[in-house]
Amino acid sequence: MQQQQIDLIRPQMGTRRALTVRRYGKPGTGPKAYFQAALHADELPGVLVLHHLEKLLLMAEEKGDLTGEVVIVPFANPIGFTQYVDMKPLGRFDMRTGQNFNRHYPDLSDDLVKTVADKLGNDAGQNVKIIRAELRRLIAERRENTGSLTDLQDLRFKLAELAIDADLVLDLHCDWQAAMHLYTSDSSWPDAADLSAQIGCEAALIAEESGDNPFDEAFSLPWVVLRRELGDRFPIPMATLATTIELRGEQDVYDHYAIEDAANMFRFLQRRGIIAGDPGPLPAAKCDATPLSGVDRVTATHGGMIVFAVDAGCYVTAGQELGYVLDVETGDKTPFFSRTSGFLYARVGGRLVVPGGLLCSVAGPEPLPGRVGNLLTAR
Ligand SMILES: [Zn+2]
Secondary structure (H helix, E strand, C coil): CEEEEEECCCCECCECCEEEEEEEECCCCCCEEEEEECCCCCCCHHHHHHHHHHHHHHHHHHCCCECCEEEEECCCCHHHHCCEECCEECCCECCCCCCECCCCCCCCHHHHHHHHCCCCCCCHHHHHHHHHHHHHHHHHHHHHHHCCCCHHHHHHHHHHHHHCCCCEEEEEEEECEECCEEEECHHHCCCCHHHHHHCCCCEEEECCCCCCCCCCHHHHHHHHHHHHHHCCCCCCCCCCEEEEEEEEECCCCCHHHHHHHHHHHHHHHHHCCCECCCCCCCCCCCCCEEEHHHEEEEECCCCEEEEECCCCCEEECCCCEEEEEECCCCCCEEEEECCCCEEEEEECCCCEECCCCEEEEEECCCCCCCCCCCCCCCC
16 A cells, blocks of 8 residues: 655645545556545545445455555545534535535546547557546646646646546545435446445436536546547447445444445455455345436425425335425425435435425436436536
Protein backbone atom coordinates (compact mmCIF):
# COMPACT_ATOMS: atom_id res chain seq x y z
CA MET A 1 0.00 0.00 0.00
CA GLN A 2 1.20 3.45 -0.83
CA GLN A 3 -0.34 6.49 0.80
CA GLN A 4 -0.25 9.86 -0.81
CA GLN A 5 -1.46 13.28 0.30
CA ILE A 6 -2.59 15.45 -2.60
CA ASP A 7 -2.66 19.09 -1.57
CA LEU A 8 -5.71 21.01 -2.65
CA ILE A 9 -5.59 24.69 -3.48
CA ARG A 10 -5.23 26.62 -0.25
CA PRO A 11 -8.59 28.34 0.19
CA GLN A 12 -7.17 31.15 2.26
CA MET A 13 -4.21 32.26 4.31
CA GLY A 14 -3.69 29.98 7.26
CA THR A 15 -5.80 27.11 5.86
CA ARG A 16 -4.72 23.92 4.14
CA ARG A 17 -6.61 20.93 2.76
CA ALA A 18 -5.45 17.64 1.26
CA LEU A 19 -6.90 14.50 -0.26
CA THR A 20 -5.68 11.23 1.18
CA VAL A 21 -5.16 8.55 -1.48
CA ARG A 22 -4.14 4.96 -0.80
CA ARG A 23 -3.08 2.62 -3.60
CA TYR A 24 -3.01 -1.16 -3.51
CA GLY A 25 -1.35 -3.34 -6.14
CA LYS A 26 0.79 -2.14 -9.01
CA PRO A 27 -0.36 0.24 -11.75
CA GLY A 28 -0.46 -1.33 -15.19
CA THR A 29 -0.45 -4.95 -14.03
CA GLY A 30 -4.18 -5.51 -14.45
CA PRO A 31 -7.51 -3.74 -14.25
CA LYS A 32 -7.80 -0.61 -12.12
CA ALA A 33 -10.59 0.03 -9.63
CA TYR A 34 -11.23 3.43 -8.09
CA PHE A 35 -13.31 3.92 -4.94
CA GLN A 36 -14.24 7.11 -3.17
CA ALA A 37 -16.57 7.91 -0.28
CA ALA A 38 -18.28 11.01 1.10
CA LEU A 39 -18.19 13.19 -2.00
CA HIS A 40 -21.28 14.57 -0.30
CA ALA A 41 -19.29 15.12 2.83
CA ASP A 42 -21.87 14.15 5.43
CA GLU A 43 -22.68 10.80 3.76
CA LEU A 44 -20.63 8.51 5.96
CA PRO A 45 -21.67 4.88 5.34
CA GLY A 46 -19.16 4.63 2.49
CA VAL A 47 -16.32 5.91 4.65
CA LEU A 48 -16.89 3.00 7.03
CA VAL A 49 -17.20 0.52 4.15
CA LEU A 50 -13.85 1.64 2.72
CA HIS A 51 -12.28 1.44 6.19
CA HIS A 52 -13.23 -2.25 6.25
CA LEU A 53 -12.46 -2.85 2.58
CA GLU A 54 -8.95 -1.50 3.06
CA LYS A 55 -8.26 -4.08 5.78
CA LEU A 56 -9.15 -6.80 3.27
CA LEU A 57 -7.03 -5.16 0.56
CA LEU A 58 -4.04 -4.93 2.87
CA MET A 59 -4.28 -8.64 3.70
CA ALA A 60 -4.69 -9.51 0.02
CA GLU A 61 -1.67 -7.42 -0.87
CA GLU A 62 0.44 -9.10 1.80
CA LYS A 63 -0.55 -12.48 0.35
CA GLY A 64 0.37 -11.34 -3.15
CA ASP A 65 -3.23 -11.61 -4.34
CA LEU A 66 -3.49 -8.18 -5.92
CA THR A 67 -3.67 -8.84 -9.66
CA GLY A 68 -4.66 -5.30 -10.54
CA GLU A 69 -4.71 -1.88 -8.92
CA VAL A 70 -7.13 -0.43 -6.38
CA VAL A 71 -7.14 3.30 -5.65
CA ILE A 72 -9.00 4.41 -2.54
CA VAL A 73 -9.97 7.96 -1.63
CA PRO A 74 -11.42 7.35 1.83
CA PHE A 75 -13.03 10.80 2.07
CA ALA A 76 -13.39 12.74 -1.14
CA ASN A 77 -14.53 16.12 0.10
CA PRO A 78 -12.35 17.97 2.60
CA ILE A 79 -14.16 21.21 1.67
CA GLY A 80 -17.57 19.91 2.72
CA PHE A 81 -16.25 18.21 5.85
CA THR A 82 -16.00 21.49 7.72
CA GLN A 83 -19.24 23.11 6.57
CA TYR A 84 -21.57 23.43 9.55
CA VAL A 85 -24.65 25.59 10.08
CA ASP A 86 -26.70 25.49 13.27
CA MET A 87 -24.60 22.57 14.53
CA LYS A 88 -25.57 20.52 11.45
CA PRO A 89 -23.05 19.27 8.87
CA LEU A 90 -23.98 20.46 5.36
CA GLY A 91 -22.03 18.35 2.92
CA ARG A 92 -24.14 18.30 -0.24
CA PHE A 93 -23.63 21.81 -1.56
CA ASP A 94 -20.57 24.01 -1.55
CA MET A 95 -21.47 26.98 0.62
CA ARG A 96 -19.33 29.39 -1.36
CA THR A 97 -20.92 28.71 -4.78
CA GLY A 98 -24.13 26.90 -3.90
CA GLN A 99 -23.08 24.09 -6.26
CA ASN A 100 -23.72 20.42 -5.63
CA PHE A 101 -20.41 18.66 -4.90
CA ASN A 102 -21.52 15.81 -7.16
CA ARG A 103 -22.19 17.81 -10.32
CA HIS A 104 -20.25 19.65 -13.03
CA TYR A 105 -17.42 17.18 -13.52
CA PRO A 106 -15.49 17.67 -16.76
CA ASP A 107 -17.20 16.16 -19.79
CA LEU A 108 -14.42 15.21 -22.19
CA SER A 109 -16.68 13.37 -24.65
CA ASP A 110 -16.76 15.80 -27.57
CA ASP A 111 -13.04 16.57 -27.41
CA LEU A 112 -12.31 12.87 -27.23
CA VAL A 113 -14.30 12.06 -30.37
CA LYS A 114 -12.33 14.70 -32.30
CA THR A 115 -8.89 13.69 -31.06
CA VAL A 116 -9.10 9.89 -31.32
CA ALA A 117 -11.04 9.55 -34.58
CA ASP A 118 -7.88 9.20 -36.67
CA LYS A 119 -5.95 7.14 -34.10
CA LEU A 120 -8.19 4.11 -33.59
CA GLY A 121 -7.91 0.78 -35.39
CA ASN A 122 -9.37 -2.73 -35.46
CA ASP A 123 -7.94 -3.94 -32.16
CA ALA A 124 -10.41 -3.22 -29.35
CA GLY A 125 -7.81 -3.66 -26.60
CA GLN A 126 -5.42 -1.28 -28.33
CA ASN A 127 -8.24 1.22 -28.83
CA VAL A 128 -8.92 1.21 -25.08
CA LYS A 129 -5.25 2.05 -24.41
CA ILE A 130 -5.30 4.86 -26.97
CA ILE A 131 -8.54 6.29 -25.57
CA ARG A 132 -7.30 6.16 -21.96
CA ALA A 133 -4.05 7.90 -22.88
CA GLU A 134 -6.08 10.58 -24.60
CA LEU A 135 -8.41 10.95 -21.60
CA ARG A 136 -5.40 11.52 -19.34
CA ARG A 137 -4.05 14.13 -21.72
CA LEU A 138 -7.39 15.85 -22.23
CA ILE A 139 -8.17 16.26 -18.55
CA ALA A 140 -4.76 17.84 -17.94
CA GLU A 141 -5.37 20.13 -20.90
CA ARG A 142 -8.86 21.01 -19.63
CA ARG A 143 -7.43 21.97 -16.25
CA GLU A 144 -4.77 24.07 -17.96
CA ASN A 145 -7.33 25.85 -20.13
CA THR A 146 -9.74 26.53 -17.28
CA GLY A 147 -7.42 29.21 -15.92
CA SER A 148 -7.75 30.29 -12.29
CA LEU A 149 -9.50 27.52 -10.42
CA THR A 150 -11.76 27.80 -7.43
CA ASP A 151 -10.98 25.37 -4.65
CA LEU A 152 -14.10 23.42 -5.68
CA GLN A 153 -12.98 23.17 -9.32
CA ASP A 154 -9.54 22.09 -8.13
CA LEU A 155 -11.10 19.32 -6.02
CA ARG A 156 -13.19 18.14 -8.98
CA PHE A 157 -10.18 17.96 -11.27
CA LYS A 158 -8.01 16.16 -8.72
CA LEU A 159 -10.66 13.50 -8.09
CA ALA A 160 -11.38 13.10 -11.80
CA GLU A 161 -7.68 12.78 -12.63
CA LEU A 162 -7.40 9.87 -10.17
CA ALA A 163 -10.33 8.01 -11.75
CA ILE A 164 -10.13 8.95 -15.43
CA ASP A 165 -8.35 5.77 -16.60
CA ALA A 166 -10.01 3.27 -14.24
CA ASP A 167 -11.90 0.18 -15.41
CA LEU A 168 -14.21 0.41 -12.40
CA VAL A 169 -15.29 3.64 -10.72
CA LEU A 170 -17.35 3.22 -7.55
CA ASP A 171 -18.58 6.42 -5.95
CA LEU A 172 -20.05 5.62 -2.53
CA HIS A 173 -22.97 7.74 -1.36
CA CYS A 174 -26.12 7.31 0.68
CA ASP A 175 -29.64 8.68 0.61
CA TRP A 176 -31.65 10.06 3.55
CA GLN A 177 -33.62 6.92 4.44
CA ALA A 178 -33.17 4.24 1.82
CA ALA A 179 -32.61 0.69 0.70
CA MET A 180 -29.35 -0.23 -1.04
CA HIS A 181 -29.44 0.99 -4.64
CA LEU A 182 -27.15 2.14 -7.42
CA TYR A 183 -27.09 4.38 -10.47
CA THR A 184 -25.24 3.56 -13.65
CA SER A 185 -25.30 4.08 -17.40
CA ASP A 186 -27.71 2.25 -19.74
CA SER A 187 -24.61 1.08 -21.58
CA SER A 188 -23.19 -0.46 -18.38
CA TRP A 189 -26.17 -2.74 -17.95
CA PRO A 190 -26.19 -5.74 -17.68
CA ASP A 191 -22.42 -5.46 -17.13
CA ALA A 192 -23.11 -4.02 -13.66
CA ALA A 193 -25.65 -6.70 -12.78
CA ASP A 194 -23.04 -8.77 -10.90
CA LEU A 195 -22.12 -5.77 -8.74
CA SER A 196 -25.78 -5.02 -8.08
CA ALA A 197 -26.50 -8.61 -7.06
CA GLN A 198 -23.30 -8.98 -5.02
CA ILE A 199 -23.97 -5.94 -2.83
CA GLY A 200 -27.69 -6.69 -2.56
CA CYS A 201 -29.12 -3.73 -4.44
CA GLU A 202 -32.89 -3.50 -4.33
CA ALA A 203 -33.02 -0.92 -7.13
CA ALA A 204 -30.63 -0.34 -10.04
CA LEU A 205 -31.43 2.91 -11.81
CA ILE A 206 -30.02 3.42 -15.26
CA ALA A 207 -29.71 6.45 -17.51
CA GLU A 208 -27.19 7.29 -20.21
CA GLU A 209 -27.12 10.89 -19.11
CA SER A 210 -28.89 12.03 -15.97
CA GLY A 211 -27.98 15.72 -16.22
CA ASP A 212 -25.37 18.22 -14.93
CA ASN A 213 -22.43 15.76 -15.11
CA PRO A 214 -22.33 13.87 -11.83
CA PHE A 215 -19.01 12.26 -10.93
CA ASP A 216 -19.70 8.76 -12.30
CA GLU A 217 -20.83 10.03 -15.70
CA ALA A 218 -17.51 11.81 -16.24
CA PHE A 219 -16.08 8.30 -16.74
CA SER A 220 -18.94 6.47 -18.44
CA LEU A 221 -20.15 9.15 -20.85
CA PRO A 222 -16.94 9.44 -22.92
CA TRP A 223 -17.27 5.75 -23.82
CA VAL A 224 -20.99 6.07 -24.51
CA VAL A 225 -20.41 9.01 -26.84
CA LEU A 226 -17.40 7.41 -28.55
CA ARG A 227 -19.35 4.22 -29.20
CA ARG A 228 -22.25 6.23 -30.56
CA GLU A 229 -20.11 8.45 -32.82
CA LEU A 230 -17.37 6.06 -33.92
CA GLY A 231 -18.69 2.61 -33.02
CA ASP A 232 -19.66 1.79 -36.61
CA ARG A 233 -16.04 2.28 -37.72
CA PHE A 234 -14.03 0.87 -34.80
CA PRO A 235 -14.45 -1.74 -32.06
CA ILE A 236 -14.86 0.30 -28.85
CA PRO A 237 -15.92 -1.57 -25.71
CA MET A 238 -17.73 0.07 -22.81
CA ALA A 239 -14.40 -0.10 -21.02
CA THR A 240 -15.28 1.76 -17.82
CA LEU A 241 -18.05 0.70 -15.48
CA ALA A 242 -18.84 3.78 -13.40
CA THR A 243 -21.52 3.73 -10.75
CA THR A 244 -22.90 5.68 -7.83
CA ILE A 245 -23.75 3.32 -5.00
CA GLU A 246 -26.24 4.51 -2.39
CA LEU A 247 -25.39 2.66 0.80
CA ARG A 248 -28.87 2.88 2.33
CA GLY A 249 -29.62 5.93 4.51
CA GLU A 250 -27.38 8.52 6.11
CA GLN A 251 -27.91 7.09 9.60
CA ASP A 252 -27.00 3.56 8.50
CA VAL A 253 -23.43 3.76 9.76
CA TYR A 254 -22.99 0.38 11.38
CA ASP A 255 -20.28 -2.25 11.34
CA HIS A 256 -22.79 -5.00 10.66
CA TYR A 257 -23.67 -3.34 7.35
CA ALA A 258 -20.22 -2.02 6.46
CA ILE A 259 -18.28 -5.24 7.11
CA GLU A 260 -20.63 -7.19 4.84
CA ASP A 261 -20.66 -4.44 2.19
CA ALA A 262 -16.85 -4.39 2.19
CA ALA A 263 -16.70 -8.18 1.88
CA ASN A 264 -19.11 -7.99 -1.06
CA MET A 265 -17.06 -5.32 -2.80
CA PHE A 266 -13.95 -7.45 -2.26
CA ARG A 267 -15.75 -10.40 -3.89
CA PHE A 268 -16.74 -8.14 -6.77
CA LEU A 269 -13.06 -7.20 -7.24
CA GLN A 270 -12.20 -10.91 -7.27
CA ARG A 271 -14.86 -11.54 -9.88
CA ARG A 272 -13.42 -8.72 -12.01
CA GLY A 273 -9.86 -10.07 -11.89
CA ILE A 274 -8.36 -7.38 -9.65
CA ILE A 275 -7.83 -9.74 -6.71
CA ALA A 276 -7.01 -13.43 -6.97
CA GLY A 277 -9.27 -15.99 -5.31
CA ASP A 278 -12.72 -17.43 -5.57
CA PRO A 279 -15.53 -14.97 -4.90
CA GLY A 280 -17.99 -17.80 -4.41
CA PRO A 281 -21.39 -17.97 -6.05
CA LEU A 282 -23.09 -14.74 -7.05
CA PRO A 283 -26.10 -14.08 -4.80
CA ALA A 284 -29.49 -14.04 -6.51
CA ALA A 285 -30.35 -10.56 -7.78
CA LYS A 286 -32.96 -8.71 -5.75
CA CYS A 287 -33.88 -6.47 -8.67
CA ASP A 288 -33.48 -5.90 -12.37
CA ALA A 289 -32.47 -2.50 -13.72
CA THR A 290 -35.21 0.10 -14.15
CA PRO A 291 -34.94 3.40 -16.03
CA LEU A 292 -34.11 6.52 -14.04
CA SER A 293 -36.82 8.16 -16.13
CA GLY A 294 -39.24 5.69 -14.53
CA VAL A 295 -38.58 7.03 -11.02
CA ASP A 296 -41.51 8.95 -9.61
CA ARG A 297 -40.13 11.64 -7.38
CA VAL A 298 -43.21 12.29 -5.28
CA THR A 299 -43.45 15.92 -4.19
CA ALA A 300 -45.59 18.03 -1.84
CA THR A 301 -48.34 20.27 -3.20
CA HIS A 302 -48.09 22.57 -0.19
CA GLY A 303 -45.94 23.16 2.85
CA GLY A 304 -46.42 21.43 6.16
CA MET A 305 -45.29 18.33 7.94
CA ILE A 306 -44.89 14.87 6.43
CA VAL A 307 -46.62 11.87 7.99
CA PHE A 308 -45.41 8.78 6.12
CA ALA A 309 -47.55 5.65 5.93
CA VAL A 310 -44.79 3.50 4.38
CA ASP A 311 -41.11 2.91 5.05
CA ALA A 312 -38.30 3.12 2.54
CA GLY A 313 -37.70 -0.31 1.06
CA CYS A 314 -41.33 -1.23 0.26
CA TYR A 315 -43.09 -2.18 -2.93
CA VAL A 316 -46.03 0.15 -3.58
CA THR A 317 -48.74 0.32 -6.20
CA ALA A 318 -49.77 3.27 -8.35
CA GLY A 319 -52.36 5.31 -6.46
CA GLN A 320 -51.57 3.78 -3.08
CA GLU A 321 -51.54 6.40 -0.31
CA LEU A 322 -47.95 6.75 0.90
CA GLY A 323 -48.68 9.30 3.62
CA TYR A 324 -49.95 12.85 3.88
CA VAL A 325 -48.75 16.42 4.30
CA LEU A 326 -50.44 18.31 7.11
CA ASP A 327 -50.80 22.09 7.37
CA VAL A 328 -52.32 22.71 10.81
CA GLU A 329 -52.88 26.40 10.09
CA THR A 330 -55.25 25.81 7.18
CA GLY A 331 -56.28 22.29 8.12
CA ASP A 332 -55.10 21.03 4.74
CA LYS A 333 -54.28 17.36 4.93
CA THR A 334 -53.16 16.17 1.56
CA PRO A 335 -52.41 12.52 0.89
CA PHE A 336 -49.63 11.76 -1.55
CA PHE A 337 -49.34 8.89 -4.01
CA SER A 338 -46.95 7.40 -6.50
CA ARG A 339 -47.85 7.55 -10.17
CA THR A 340 -46.16 4.21 -10.73
CA SER A 341 -46.14 0.79 -9.17
CA GLY A 342 -42.64 -0.06 -8.02
CA PHE A 343 -40.07 -0.02 -5.27
CA LEU A 344 -40.04 2.90 -2.86
CA TYR A 345 -36.27 2.99 -2.47
CA ALA A 346 -35.83 6.30 -0.64
CA ARG A 347 -37.66 8.92 1.37
CA VAL A 348 -36.52 12.23 2.80
CA GLY A 349 -35.07 12.43 6.28
CA GLY A 350 -36.74 15.61 7.52
CA ARG A 351 -40.43 15.88 8.28
CA LEU A 352 -40.95 19.53 7.37
CA VAL A 353 -41.64 20.08 3.69
CA VAL A 354 -42.09 23.11 1.46
CA PRO A 355 -44.31 23.39 -1.66
CA GLY A 356 -42.81 21.23 -4.42
CA GLY A 357 -40.44 19.63 -1.94
CA LEU A 358 -39.39 16.00 -2.41
CA LEU A 359 -41.13 13.37 -0.28
CA CYS A 360 -40.01 10.00 -1.59
CA SER A 361 -38.82 8.18 -4.72
CA VAL A 362 -40.42 5.14 -6.34
CA ALA A 363 -38.59 3.13 -9.03
CA GLY A 364 -41.08 2.01 -11.66
CA PRO A 365 -40.45 -0.17 -14.69
CA GLU A 366 -41.42 2.30 -17.43
CA PRO A 367 -40.44 5.92 -18.22
CA LEU A 368 -42.95 8.39 -16.80
CA PRO A 369 -44.43 11.34 -18.70
CA GLY A 370 -42.48 14.51 -18.04
CA ARG A 371 -39.39 12.73 -16.71
CA VAL A 372 -36.95 14.23 -19.20
CA GLY A 373 -33.96 16.52 -18.92
CA ASN A 374 -32.31 16.58 -15.52
CA LEU A 375 -33.35 13.27 -13.99
CA LEU A 376 -31.65 13.73 -10.63
CA THR A 377 -33.66 16.75 -9.50
CA ALA A 378 -36.95 16.43 -7.61
CA ARG A 379 -39.21 16.56 -10.65
ZN1 LIG B 1 -24.59 11.73 -2.23
